[in-house]
Amino acid sequence: MACFRPPYWLTLLTILVSLTWSPAIADEKDPARLIKFKSSLSNVGELSNWNDTVPPCNGLKENWKGVICDNNGNVFGLLLENMGLSGTIDTDTLAEITSIRTLSFTNNSFEGSIPNLEKMLPLRGVFLSYNKFSGEIGSDAFSGMSSLRKVELGNNNFTGKIPTSLTQLPVLVDLELQNNEFEGEIPDFEQKDLTVNFANNKLGGSIPNGLSNQDPKSFAGMSKYS
């Protein structure tokens, strides 16, 4: 009995098609998601070229100001710095753009609580320095963000304790919390290649063992007690 065997050229064609077929085509809903994200921001004059008549990315090159593109033409991040932006950072909508890995809102006029990052687990960088964010950050705000390398929250008005979930991020290399109102003791950090800046907060107690090799300036303004 002869069993069916596809001609070899068909097998070859199937293999070639599966090798070259890239599923990494930019998600066609991403432009609308970015426009929706923009709609909850205020003072968006710098984002006037965000218009879905052109795609946000053309390969690596961005068509929309402040969008970072990857080489598949997907939105890799947002670099919205020094733009005078305020309003709400709609991370629920940004989380639907699954290719996003980095978010910078450095030096704008955002106020209120830290944006909710719990749906943005793949982020590698979060840059919120030089805004007017305030309030406490929940201890588990960064839980499960296992790719997070850089967290910059300096020069805001954050209060309360340093969130302990930061101590559990396996690849964290850069943590900047300086010039805020963080208080209490510094939790221990054991990440090997981590650099921290905790200067000019209301922290107290002793420097934990895992941070004993940091630049002493990173603890300026700390009140020592034991």
Ligand SMILES: *[C@@H]1O[C@H](CO)[C@@H](O)[C@H](O)[C@H]1NC(C)=O
């Ligand atoms: C995009 O540009 C077109 C033509 O200039 C304009 O009519 C439309 O309102 C713009 N859309 C947005 C979202 O700005």
Ligand SMILES: *[C@@H]1O[C@H](CO)[C@@H](O)[C@H](O)[C@H]1NC(C)=O
């Ligand atoms: C912050 O952004 C403003 C524009 O909104 C700019 O004039 C200023 O130079 C920026 N500051 C820094 C330190 O980059």
Ligand SMILES: *[C@@H]1O[C@H](CO)[C@@H](O)[C@H](O)[C@H]1NC(C)=O
């Ligand atoms: C922090 O809050 C104080 C008053 O509560 C205010 O004077 C100061 O300007 C704020 N700092 C920043 C960076 O927003």
